[in-house]
Every structure is written in C-alpha cells, then in structure tokens.
Amino acid sequence: MIDLKDFPENTSQLIEWIKQYYQNITSYPVKSQVKPKEIYNQLPEKAPQDSESFEAIMADFEKIILPGITHWQHPNFHAYFPANTSFESILGEILTASLGIQGMIWETSPAATELEEKIMEWLRDSLGLPSQFQGVIQDSASSATLVAILTAREIKTNFESNENGVPPNLRVYCSSQVHSSVEKGVKIAGIGRKNLVKIAVNEKMQLKAADLEKAIQEDINNGFNPCCVVAAVGTTGTLAIDPIKEIAEICRKYKIWLHIDAAYAGSALILPEYRWMIEGIEKADSFVFNPHKWLFTNFDCSAYFIKNSKSLIKTFDILPEYLKTGSRGLVNDYRDWQVSLGRRFRALKLWFVIRSFGIKGLQQQLRNHIQLSKELANTVDQHPDFELIMPPFLNMFCFRWRPSGFPEVEELNSMNKDLMDNLNKSGEIYLTHTKVNGQLVLRFVIGQTYVKKEHLDNAWAMILKEAEKLKVKS
Template identity: 30%
Template sequence: MEMKEHMKQFIDDFYQEDTNYDELPVVQLIEQEEFSTLSEMPIPEDGQSVEEMVHILRKEVYPNRSIGEHPRNFAFIPAPIEEVSKLGDLINLFYNPNASGWYPSSGTACIEHSLINWLCEQAGYSDDASGIFVSGGSIANLTAAIAARDNKLKPDDISKGVAYISNQAHHSVNKALHIIGIPEERIHRLETTADLKISYDDLERQIEIDQEKGFKPFLVMATAGTTNAGVIDPIEKLAEVSQRHNLWLHIDGAFGASLLLSKTHKNQLKGIELADSITWDAHKWLFQTYSCAMLLVKHRSTLLNSFSNRPEYLEDAHQADRTDFWDLGIELSRPARGIKLWLTLQTLGTKKISEQIDYGIALAEFTETQIRQTKHWEIMTPAQTAIINWRYNNPKFTDAELNKINTQLSEKMTHSGYAQVLTTKLAGKTVLRMCTLSPLTTETDIVKTIEKLNQWASEIN
C-alpha cells in the first residue's frame, strides 16, 4: 500500500471511530502494562509494517490522553479545535515550508505578515506595530521579556534590573525572567486586590522603593485572563504607572486577549493598546490546534533591536523591502503557524468566532447560577472570561478536611470519566475550577456535572 493510501485510511478510521467524544471518558491514563510494553519496545534493525505501527499509535498511544475536544473537559483553558484548523495544519504539513522569512517562503510570509497586521489592528495598535507567530505563550512571554530588557536596560544595568509580576502570574512569566538574567530576588510579586487584580498602588510603592535602593525597574508583566480565575488586571492604571516610570508594560493575554474578537466583551480589555507588547494564544480561545500563538508589539523596531542579525549565509535571502521573521524572534527555521488561523478566520468569519467566545462566557455565568442554587457550595471567584472557582463548604468540617474533600471530589469526577474538573489553590484553600470555553458544551452537561459533584458531596455527610 502506498503511503498516500495509509494516510487516507487513517483519516477515514479517525472520523469513523475516534470522534464520538461524548461516549468516551474525558481523560484516560496509560495502564502500567501498556506503559511497560511501549517503553520497552525496541527500535528494529529492519523496519516494521506501517499498518501495525499506526494501529499501535491509534489504539495504545493516543487514547491515553486528556481529550481537549470533549464537551465536558472543564479542566484546561485550550478550547476544542475547529476542523478547518486541522485542515490548515494538514496543508502546511504537506507543503512543509520553512517559514523563517520572505525568501524561503514568500507566500506564507505574505499571509502571516498580513494576519499579524490585522491582529495588531484588533489590539488598537498603529501601523508601526508588528509581531511574530510562536509556539505558545511561554515563548511569547520570553520574547517580550528579551525585548523589554534590551529596550529599557543598558548592558551594565541588567544586574540591577527589576521586574514586577502578579502573584497570579503564569509560571512561564517567572521562567522568562530567569532566562533573561533576572533572578528571583529581583522579581517582585505584587499584591492583589480582593478580586485578584494587581494593585497598581503597590506597584507604585515598589518602584519607588527599588529606585531608592539603586535598582533599575524596567518591566511590568500583567495578565489578561489569569489561569486560576480568568482575571484581567487593570491595564489602563498599570499603563499609567509604567509610562510615568519609563517601564515596559507587557500583557500576558495568552487566554484573555481573544476577547479582542468578541463584539460583546472586548471592552474588558480597554487600554490594551497602551501596552508595549501582548501575548496571545490562538490555541487557547481561537480554537486552533497546537501550536499557534502570537507576540504583538507596539513598535516593530523593539523586536528588530533584539533579534535582527545578518549572518553571511543569509545575505542573499534578505530583501531590503521585507522584514523577515528571523529578524523578529528567537527562531530561524520555523513552520508557518499562522496559516491555519488565517484559514479559520477566512472560512468561519469573525462573527462566528465572536459568538463562540461569548457562548463560553455565558456558560460560566450559567454554571455560577446553578452552583448558587445548591446547598454547601461557595463561590470563590465569580464567573469571568469563561472560568469559575467554587468549593464544597460545609461548616461541620475544618478547612483542612474541606481541602481534602474538594480534592476527592475532583478525583472522583475524573475517575468516573464523565467530566474533568480539577482543583487549584486560592487564598490557601483547595477549590474546584471549571473552564467553559467549548462551543460543544451544553447547559445539560453543566447541570449533570454539578449534580454528580453534589451527589458525591452529600454522601460524605
């Protein structure tokens, strides 16, 4: 059988057997016996049949995963993917362009440049803005941190540089700062208000203290849509403080920046155009396959300053009237990650994307309504940007016992296979957290999930 036939067969088999997610467990972990068999499988001297190896992948490898497309997977922020995104991935895979610049792949470069420009427009940036497609929020945050360091600090001042982040910041922010040479003692975690937003008053105080000590404050990394609770930091106020002290303001909008495409909720990101850079993950709330993320910057020159380099072997590939992606980021060889997003936006249109984002927010609000009608459940953070946190809270138990009970409820739900609801920590308490981003989720899915949790909780009494 030719390889083309194997590919056709796989696609037919996948759509026939693997996509009835509602009847599958949300998460499945590999059993020890399978783990041992796969781990000990030798690499042969003579090759084995494609059919047999594909069968192993389909039946023994990929079933053991958390199914992101499942309508009752409430554990993680990445939403189910649009089928057209898969098609975009497939097309790009087959053509396999090196999308590092204009010369090696001018067609995809044209699409990615135009799409970056359009995304910058959505953020309220001017024509001076630019950006780059990257693998995810971690690399976007790192790229922004490098640009901020190079823009705001002289080389001799790096050892005095101070960055400010929220105590709710994603761990990739901390990693990025370590990589660019900012150790833990010069990463200041700012206080948050009762609604878990950065206190801009605390930021002002910390900057003044650090300046008096001879340090060099240079970067504020705020969040639009925190992982824990979907919180959006006070962007306008943070921009005001940052501008007054000549600090770079970065918005980690890996999750929440997608509100820019919502007609109803875009105003929650008011002031984002004041930020120097924005992280935005399309594989989170724009329904794309892994991986597809963007870093947008207010001024293209800030990326060129950090990443533009002209080695001899690339001289012929550079065109004076084009900006190559190798001049805007860390990577040289890279896939054309933006093609599938472009294809999705072109075929679905912004209206449908907006409606799907708004639907996820409405589902979280519906979930909150259902929880408030149930005895012994406490809302910890209200529904916002399609995330809600709550916990079982019966006064007959101590806090330690309640933490354990909420963990057990999460584990019981996961083991049941019906839904996946994981926990997080808020104010030292273990809480249940639901992300309701999926357009496939129904209100019935929400109701039954809460009913099951409530039933198991009642059995504890």
C-alpha cells in the same frame, strides 16, 4: 515504507479514523487512566530495523498510545484552559504538514511570511488593538513573554546586555497571580529570579497599582534599575484583570516596558463588550494572546504584538553569511522576531479558521460559551451544598463543595480535593483547582469547540453524584 501510490488509501483511512474519533469522543475517559511508565514499558527496547506497515502502526497507536492520551477536545474537559481545535484548523494543519516548509525568512517561502503579516493585521484590528502594533506568531505565550523581557532588557541597558552580559540590578514586576512563565523568563533572560518582584493583589485578585509604584520607587532608591512590568489580562487561577490603564501610566512615568499577558482572555477581545479589559493598551509596549486556547486553532499558535518592532529585531538580529539575501530590508524576516531560527507555517491554520468561521462566527461561539458558563454557575450557586467563590467571568467560574456541618477551611479543602480527584479518576470529567485566600476551589472552564448544554448538565449531575457518595462516607 509508504509510497505515493499507497498514500491516498492510507490518508482515507486516517481521515475516517479522525471522523470516528470525534463522533465517539465521549466514549473515551477524559483524563488518561494509565499509570506511570505503562506506555513506555509496552514499547520495544530497540527501534525497528525493517519497514512496518501502516496498518501495524495504526493498530499499535490504538492499542498502546491512545490509552495514554488525555482528550483535550472531549466536551467534559473543563480543566486548565482549553487547547481547543476545530475541523478547519485540522485541515489547515494537514496542509502545513504536507508542505513541510521552514519559514525562517521571506525567501524560504514568501507566502508564509506575507500571510502571517496579513493575518496578524486582521487579528489586531479584530481585537481592537492600536494600529501601530505589529504582530508575529510565536509558539506559546511563554516564548512571547520571554521575547518581551529580553527586548525590555536590551532597551534598558542600551543594547549592551547582548554584548557584555546582564547587569545584576535589573528588576521585573508582576502580580502574585501572574503566570509562572514570567518567573521562567527572568531566569532565562539572566535577570534572575530574585529580581522578579511580585506585587500584592486586591480582593478581586488584581495587581495593586499603588503597591507597584511604591516598589518601583523603593528599588530606584536602592540602586536597582526597573526594566519591565508584566500585567495580566486574565490570570490563570481566577481570570483576574489587572488595571492596565493605571499600570501603563506608572510604566510611562518611570520609562519601564509594559508587556500584557492576555494568553487566554485575549480571545474575548473580538467581542466589543469586553474591550474594557485593555483600556490603556495604547500605552503598552507588547501584548500576547493565544488563538490556540480559545479561538479554535490547534496548538501551537500564539499571537504576539509589539509597538516598536525595530527594538525587537535589534534584540534578536544575527546575520550569518548563509542567511544574507537580496530581499532583506524589503520584507519581514520573522526569524529576527523570535528566539529560534526555524519557523512553522502557523498562519495557515489560523487563516482557515478565520475564513471558515468568519469573525461573526467566532464571536457567536465565544458568546455561547460565556452564556453556558453563566447558566451553570447559577445552578451551582443555587445548590445549598455548593458555593461560588469567584463568579462567572468569560467562560470560567470557581466554586467549592460546602455541605453544612463542615465549616473548617482545611477540612473543606481536603473534601474538595477528594471530590476533584474522584471525579478525575472516573474518566468521565476533568477538573483542576486553584487556591483563593487559602481556600481550595474547583475551576470550571467551558471552552471546548463543540461543547453543548447537555454535556454540562451531565457534568453537573456527575459532580452531585460524587459529592453525595463522599458525604455518606463522611
């Protein structure tokens, strides 16, 4: 067991390991190459009964655990959306772990509550959100969306669902491209999956506002009670931007809660040139984005903003005797702003990041990623065997391999999947896919904190090399 006298030496060893990890990160396979149960089967059947040394633990970490890690901070990680971090965020997280607080209410650590309140105001203003929005840090956008749906449910039922159960006629609306967390949210909220209405999208993969209003009108005529609309600012598949202004007008007309899921793309709102994405935001009820995706703050850190915090608190407020304090009503008790009681001190790492980078530094990083994406997408587009399916937007584009002589969609889909799978198996790069109008396309996201042009040049060379191998086999 580690005691205080050994702690400094162990800490120094760990910090040195982290330093070496980032210096040599490109030597690791981006995507873990282990087989199912390979890690599990190397671990002892029973927990150790006696103390083991720090050196022994670290040796097994490197031997057993590290091979099973997919390296999300690797500069050749271009899959999903990033969950990036930074040295600033790591330092803030170390302090958070050291303090070990449970910040459920103001009394349990006033600094945790008040720093979070101020940080959320900084973010709100830096993103160009309306001043009446108040913010709270959730663990993920999935939790924030659930919170929004639950609040919308309570408002629509005059706060009777928490008391008497959920009526069977509530409806929630989103586009066919929206994140799966919406579907999970309506299930957990008791509204039911069958009451989630998915609206068709246009050629830009954006929700069709006219179809939304038509669906709402039909539901009202059939005895349903429209409760909530979830609009996307940056869908997971293609980064499509739903028409917020039009949707907001419809929601206001029918008195429906509007929640905006900007989990990934929301970070770009610190760039004034992208504020058009949320035109009409002043008429929305809630908004979420994840600093842990593209604002260099490690997971978990999701910024949730709400226009009327009183309705949120009324939805989640339960006051047992052991939580009654003299400060109640004078401060924010953020346990009333979320599903769980317990709270990590997430604001500290975000404070470190914002102060160290500065807003201008964050803007510069994002603009650099956007420019790198444009340049690589242009390179892809100019190659005769490849085509862009979705042009570069922010720091992502979608493309596919289409060598001459392979015109059939299903054949091309199979070939692109083989290309992606072979690249991922190599350990040199990690890509994921989506489908656009039946076409399997590869997504390329450039969001790692320390990615450089040389990494992208190498990634493109790997793609070309693997495509040529497959072409020869065909």
